[in-house]
């Protein structure tokens with residue numbers, strides 16, 4: 001192989017995936033349920049949630065913008081060396097197909113990066129395992145290096161902290177304006193997962209806590225009175241999921257006479273999608289209204305140039321032949 005080909009790096013940028021139009025919701029839901037079609041009631045419930053956010057999720061478009069921003073940031077580091085392609089968990093192109101297509105490009109190494117900051121064997125671990133499966137399926141032994149976590153990536157923490165600081169100040173001012181001396185409480189959330197994986201030692205809660213502590217410390221908030229952790233969007237299954245659920249946290253805050261407002265920082269997500277636009281902007285906001293609290297939530301990273309540049313830096317580091325994987 002020429003030196004040029006030796007340097008070529010495939011980047012598999014992975015995300016959850018979403019239906020591209022309402023007609024794809026059933027197939028998508030069936031994929032999430034590992035091939036078991038949802039009942040008509042379950043399907044109607046999911047369709048209603050998409051309808052409430054305008055019929056379809058913006059996630060597909062946002063994931064594509066994130067891909068383009070990451071490609072641009074990598075081109076800035078080393079033009080023509082990196083080729084970014086998407087691999088989705090529950091929609092096309094699937095993770096395995098993305099990995100196969102990178103093998104077809106003749107890359108010398110594949111770096112896998114997931115658009116989720118917190119490592120869990122049930123989340124990032126699965127995306128990376130599926131990348132390796134795709135490479136194997138293509139009959140290749142090209143090396144795969146995974147970025148397992150970017151929970152405390154400084155640009156990510158700074159993005160969240162800057163946004164939280166200004167929303168927090170605005171809510172404090174709003175309360176003060178109304179001669180209301182109650183305080184503002186921040187809840188850092190990520191997608192819940194089945195409790196059993198935590199009982200098996202999964203680091204996911206520590207990952208969320210690391211982000212929360214870094215952001216809270218940058219904003220100058222104290223744990224307990226001023227911030228806490230909540231979990232959101234738990235699956236609709238009988239088994240226990242990690243808690244407390246953000247809605248329960250809001251209920252409890254509503255009973256605290258010293259709390260006047262809640263800000264949710266959905267730091268487990270990096271795009272405005274169903275779990276943010278419905279579960280927080282509609283459901284959690286209503287719950288806060290019901291218990292008499294002001295409500296706000298922090299912005300999602302989406303294709304923020306600085307965070308994408310930081311991810312590009314991590315990819316470039318992982319692509320180095322000296323990187324130990």
Ligand code: FEC
Pocket residue numbers: 015016017018019029032033046057058059089115116122123191192193194234235236268273274275
């Ligand atoms: O905007 C959109 O259309 C897609 C929104 C979406 C994102 C997302 C992210 C994560 N999920 C995670 C775990 C699970 C587990 C289950 C599960 C179920 C669903 C359902 C929908 C759904 N998830 Fe999701 N998730 C999104 C959407 N998720 C819809 C099915 C109906 C429902 O329960 O609401 C349970 C099934 C299973 O056992 O697999 C577990 C995790 C993330 C964050 C990391 C990532 O993005 O990969 C973890 C976005």
